[in-house]
Amino acid sequence: MSFRLHWAILLLLLLIPIAILIWQWCRRRPAVVMPFDHGKPGQGRWLQGLLNVAASLPALLLIVVILILAGPIQLTEPEVKRRLTNIEFCVDISGSMMATFGEGNRYDASMKSIDEFLEIRQGDAFGLTFFGNEVMHWVPITTDASAIRHAPPFMRPEVAPPMFGGTEIGKALLACQRRLVETDNGDRMILLVSDGFSFDLGNGNDMDIANQLKENNIVLYAIHISETEIPDPIINIAAYTGGSAFAADDVAGLASIFGRIDSMEQAQMERTSADAVDYYRPYALAGLSIMGLALVGSLGMRYTPW
Incomplete structure (x- = not known):
């Protein structure tokens, strides 16, 4: 006293x-x-x-x-509170995301799994970025996830502008990085959902991007929602930043991957200073x-x- x-x-x-x-x-x-x-x-x-x-x-x-x-x-008495994790969803809306996947398409399944992930990660902050050949930041990083839950109808692959028809993952990752470095506290994570190969990750660009992400303490988790093999550049970036890359070839597998990412990135608890x-x-x-x-x-x- x-x-x-x-x-x-x-x-x-x-x-x-x-x-x-x-x-x-x-x-x-x-x-x-x-x-x-x-x-x-x-x-x-x-x-x-x-x-x-x-x-x-x-x-x-x-x-x-x-x-x-x-x-x-x-x-x-100092309180124990959940340590914030800033998670940027980076979702591919190229034309191939309209391919059949379960009862819907790859885009629908991805956004449904993201909605479930938001529920189990309450207390974190989230942002949403759509990409193709261009990048659109749809929701800024916030603890209010309601805007993300209402986003699916507006940026579906079939209604997206023509410049989103391709896949440039490197450009999207760098754009998400710029968003995350603006956060002042908490961990940083990019959760990439894509089904294709990106030409802008070749010629060593994958390791350049990986170095930038690692320097800014950003971990990449990638979900390859396709029956094809995960592109090596995606595996390299995820592994170098401390994350991982997963392949999802069905709806059940996609849901389990989000659950596995949650278990790998468990929320940390920290004691606050006494007032x-x-x-x-x-x-x-x-x-x-x-x-x-x-x-x-x-x-x-x-x-x-x-």
Whole structure:
């Protein structure tokens, strides 16, 4: 427990009531001669002590008032909270994402799995980026995932502009990186969902992108939603950043991959710093108690030498 007022000033103020207390208990009082017949006069020490206690109550109350005005504070217990992970969904909306996949197409299955992933990762922050030959940031990184859940009808492959017809994963990853480096706290992750090969990852570009992601503490998890093999550049980038690449050839496999990513990137818990809060309760109770005793003492515990 401490006070908002500087301790040196507090001590100086406390000297006033302390001096009053010392004066009250040490001062000499005039003696009063009382006539006694055949009796021995008593010393009255117990009565004098009781009178001194009653007379000391105002000084004690002044001490409590000074302590309250000094602003007593107490540190709260540090809390344990979930460490934030900033997750950027990077979803391919090229024409091939319209291929049949389960009861719908690859795009529908991907967005449904993302919606389920949002539910199990409550407490994290999410962003959504669509890409083809161009990139569109649909939802900024936020803890409110409602905009992502309402996004599927608006950027379906069949309604997307023509410039989204191809697949440029390298361009999309760099665009997602620029979004994630703007975040101030928490871990950073890109979750890539695509079904094709990207020509802009050749000629060593995959490792250049991997180096950039690693330098910015961004982990890549890639889901290749196709029956074909995962492109080597995607595997290289994911592995180099500490993530992994998965192949999903059916709906059940896609759902299990999202669950596996969640288990691999489990939410970390961290203790928050203690907060300083006002702590007036004990001083207020002490002040009220002293005021009550002073009121009672004023009725019969007064020093009257006549």
